Amino acid sequence: MASLLRPTLRTAAARALHTQTAPLPSTTTNALSLIRSQPSQYVVASLAGRKYLLTPRDLLTVPRLKDVKVGDVLKLSDIHEIGSREFTVRGNPVIPSEQVRVEATVVEHTKGRMEVIFKKKRRKGYERTVYHKQTYTRLRIGPIDIADIPSS
Template sequence: MYAIVEIAGQQFKVSKDLKVYVHRLATEEGSKVTFDKVLLVDDNGTITLGAPAVEGASVEAKVLQHLKGDKVIVFKKKRRKGFKKKNGHRQSLTQIVIEGITLGAVKKAAKKEAAPVADEAEAPKKAPKAKKEETTEE
């Protein structure tokens, strides 16, 4: 069983007991977090796709630690101009472990009522505007 969930603006494919590095979350280490924006759930071959999210589905996770990622060097240079600029960046990350995926009350695709469609079909249609005949003088 796996799910595709949106965490801190990014989408991750998660399953139970998976450790994931996400952008820094505003929670304390050791606390539990629930993510409700589940986009897709695969339960042993049965795929449930949300529009945009699966209703009632959630992913529970536990925050393990807050840390910083590897340093990324940003180097800019313009040749023959003597311009060089070196900058570094370390992303703040949070390591979480997925504790479980809850489907909740997953509803099968409900059929839309036929009444609104029938009303549109039975409603009288507006007649198209009659075009004025153009007369040509010769």
């Protein structure tokens, strides 16, 4: 009975076939070309003071951006990391904007749910109720364009 619970050598060998290791790229240009060849990519970018993990066609909600209108296209310049399923390139601290280009389109300006803030001071008869809705901007992330920079 105990032999049925242990994985056999055959299943361990079958698992090893699926986890092949790829050769490591020697330069950043080679690493970016390997990431470009993968079917899906992601980026870690800073926007409105926070880092977000983004993929193409994501809908991102950030605190209100005051100087943009609906339909404006924003270029994300602070990209900290780009990767795919098998490879990742991290910037030091950011990846140069010539190598990776990501754009976000402003979809709407919206408000969050109603927040109720109740203020009270003991034994003074002071009670106030403040209602508040936080404002947000929603962005649609465009395609991730990895530049094809020839190695020199």
